[in-house]
Amino acid sequence: MPVIGVLLLLTFLFLCHSSVDAEILHQQMKKTFIVHMDKSSVPESFDDHLQWYDSSLKSVSQTANKLYTYDNVVHGYSARLTVEEARLLEGKPGVLLVQEDKKYEVHTTRSPEFLGILNNQESFPDSGTSSDVIIGVLDTGVWPESSSFDDKEVGPLPPGWKGACEASKTFSSSSCNRKLIGARFFSQGYEAAYGPVDETTESRSPRDDDGHGTHTSTTAAGSTVVGASLFGYAAGTARGMAKHARVAAYKVCWLGGCLSSDILMAMEKAIEDGVHILSLSLGGSLNDYFQDPVAIGAFAATSKGILVSCSAGNGGPSRGSLSNVAPWITTVGAGTMDRQFPSYITLGNGKKITGESLYSGKALTGSLIPLVYAGNISKASNGNLCMKGGLIPEKAKGKIVVCDRGQNPRAQKGLAVKEAGGVGMILANTDTFGEELVADAHFIPTAAVGQGPGEEIKKYTFSDPNPSAMVESGRTQLGVQPSPVVAAFSSRGPNLITPDILKPDLIAPGVNILAGWTGKVGPTGLPEDSRHVNFNIVSGTSMSCPHISGLAALVKAAHPEWSPAAIRSALMTTAYSTYKNGERIKDIATGKPSTPFDYGAGHVDPISALDPGLVYDTTTNNYIDFLCAIGYSSSMIKLIAKQEHQCKTGVKYSVADLNYPSFAVPFETASGPRGGSSAPTVVKYTRTLTNVGGPSTYKVSVSQETNSAKIQVQPSVLSFSTPNEQKTYTVTFAATSMPSGTSSFAHLEWSDGKHTVGSPIVFSWT
């Protein structure tokens, strides 16, 4: 009894003082911080920088231990500290920045969709050296048993490979082979934040419990697999973009997310291991470059000749929704391909509508089945969404239920219908999704339809006294036009960090992509999904990014000496932004032509990228000049470049001079008494082209849809006679004043009759 009394008293006290206690608890709570040090200023009293790092840490906390020490991507370490300790540490000599660990997420629209990576780009040359290119994939790990990791097609391990295959209970060291040449996992940041990995649900190893990492890595460099499909959909021969390249998996994303402390360590290791390309289908909140761990890590990688390809994000179609926008990163948006998975609806009034689905089970029998709208047969106010347990079984039994898209996973809506006794589903887009169709591996016969057809079906359901319908699966359809179209979810420009650098850089297939999958979860990823598939069809800029990573590997194989900037330039200047009929690539979110804010330089054209004629090359020093141009202090530059650099006082640095393969030109809207009638604003951009073809003469041409700006290129002819010869030109943009928020677009092209070196131009008035 007395014991209970004490307990009650404690509870009572705790309740009385909970807010104070919470504050104290908060102050004492340790979090992970990344500590950036000025390595160049190690005091002489220390034997080495590591000892110095330790001493700085010990000066604020006797008990803190380092999680990781970074040498390449960051000079510094990560450690668990209280907010107070972190603040103290930031004031110590030689400490540049103490930054709280950040959470990143993978960039897939979280439930599968469709279309294949397979046969669209069949004619890549398979150069012998492509076998030596190593793609490091930072993701959820890999399912090494996937047939896409078969190593029959590749030779011995590439020379210089220093990576490892980290074995554990759930990952054998023999899981790696000549295709999957490395596999590591980074969990210290994750475990410090969330506690030890629960090995009953998640593998504390490079094993992929999610599917995402297996999908992205096999998209980039999976081996040829004949007869791949998801339940017969998208059937054909599956292969990664660079089927001879090698994969090194770095597991940084766990079921609860990906932490920047782990990501940085993985980038550090990948650089040491000797990868040539880094593929990151993940992102976090948008930050200034010196506070953006991925941008910081990518700088180190880029300056060592490693191309870093990142997903642009799935924040579209909202403007300014991009992540991973640093100019040394290749930022990849997503488009569709020419493949669909139709599902046919027949309404009781005879009307036929085509939707999409990847349902593969038993078909519905009979001709017409009673049809209801979920909003009319639910217990809750959001019943139209078909939440689990939300439908009234007596009213759903034996019927096809119309559910609205949004909130819960799409395939889970079908489960809710099934659990209520419904037999089929029509999944209707609301205005957020427009006409973007997403096909999932549903549990019951389903057709996903756009907003327009969805409204029509609902109208019929409400007006007919006995509404009925039929839903039937179709077969994979090829040759769908127009294609590509920009995916609604693909994140859009402008670049909110540096508006004068256009992002995304380009788009690649990211809708309904077929690639390898984990054996751990079914194709929908839902806990109820006990199906096992070797391949799955999913969507997201997560899927487009590894396409570019793989294609960059092919360009690298053909031109081993090219810098990351040269490879990106080749991919960008040969990309296309119009269909064969000359119309601009459409945006599925609006049905209208899209703009460079949506697709950057355009959609990748791998074959042309192998022979671009000219490239815009960029060095580490050019990027540092860029950092000077955006006004970074020398300590901000040190955080990114890990080197001492004073921007020269007499030099006028300009973002316009970064040798980028695209042009983004922000203008200020004239304001003041005379409003928009001021003289044109004139800006000058400088670019240097490097000849990577034979002797040739290029002529410039500029096309423009409106006359909001005058564009003048000097000189207008460039002749190259030797390989690697460089020629510089300037572009003068003279803009008339336009209302704030206006944008207009143009295209600049150098051509020698054989090669076309194109660049998008974007004007925006702010």
Ligand SMILES: *[C@@H]1O[C@H](CO)[C@@H](O)[C@H](O)[C@H]1NC(C)=O
């Ligand atoms: C079903 O729901 C719609 C939309 O909420 C409404 O307009 C309609 O009257 C409802 N029908 C019935 C029979 O309740």
